[in-house]
Amino acid sequence: MTRSRNRGRSLEELERDRWPAPPTDATRLVATAHALRRRPIDELTVEDLRLLIGQDIGLPYNHLGHFRLATGLRRALAAASGARVVVVSSSAQSKTAxxxxxxxxxxxxxxxxxxxxxxxxxxxxxxxxxxxxxxxxERRTVDRTKPTKTPQQGAATSVLLATSPLLEGVGGRYFEDCNEAETAQDTQPYQAGSVSGVTSYALDPEAAARLWEVSLDAARR
Structure with missing residues (x-):
């Protein structure tokens, strides 16, 4: 059905169906996606997020895969009574997701x-x-202002969130170095290994709700 409907149609026509008011060619589409990546996520519209999910190669395995796994396990997690989900993130856009x-x-x-x-x-x-x-x-190691961790040290915060009774009933927060992260300046320039804290847009409830709906839509495809 889909093949017969699309037979004889150009790539531009197919893109026009997929993206509302799309760029005229693939180059402009990619350029638009790159421009959106530089904007704070709380300023992105639902259509912006849909475009980025289609263009960001990191989103499928950094976010959507985790999203589908966790939502698919929801009933089992609820039946466990007191379950915890620990999401390992870091920096960059798909990790902000x-x-x-x-x-x-x-x-x-x-x-x-x-x-x-x-x-x-x-x-x-x-x-x-x-x-x-x-x-x-070597250059990345030298440029770091925070010390590099051993695998055991790197696992410590994950283990804390998964097991500590101190975090009973705690959720929707972001942690680093076995403590809840402080809110960093959103305008602080990013440099690998040097930035601590979490930006306010990464915890924005409205942005989180919008991304959830877009992720549901993408997961159904």
């Missing part, structure tokens, strides 16, 4: 006894970096 997911999921699921928090584990030296260019890895 992880924090917004934690905010909205906690709001929606707290009544079922499910609490959701997000965290930044810190910079950790593991075998994941074994394929990186040695010079690039």
């Amino acid at each position: 992880n924090v917004l997911f934690a905010v909205e999921a906690d709001k929606r699921w707290a009544a079922d006894g499910i609490r959701v928090n997000a965290l930044h584990p810190g910079g950790i030296l593991t075998n994941l970096s074994r394929h990186m260019d040695p010079e690039v890895l």
Whole structure:
């Protein structure tokens, strides 16, 4: 059915159906997505978010995969009575989506006894970096103003959120270094390994609600 309906149609015509008021070519579409990535997420519209989910290659595995897994397990989590969901985030746009997911999921699921928090584990030296260019890895290590962690140190905040009785009934928050993160200046320039805290737009409840609806739509495709 879909193939016969699309036979003979140009890529531009198909894009026009998919994106409201789309750019005239793929180059402008990508340029628009890059421009949107530089805007605070709380200023993005639902259509902006839909476009970004279609263009950001990190969103499917950094956010949507986690979203589908967690929402698919909701009934089992509720049946467990007192379940916790720990979302590992860090920096960059698709990782900000992880924090917004934690905010909205906690709001929606707290009544079922499910609490959701997000965290930044810190910079950790593991075998994941074994394929990186040695010079690039060395430069990143030298440029860091925060010390690099061992795997055990990097796992500490995750274990705390999953098991500590001190966090009973706590949700919708962002943690780092085994403490709740302070709100950082939204205009603070990002530099890998040097920025602490969480920006206010990453915890914005309205942005979290909008992203949830867009994620539901994307997950159904």
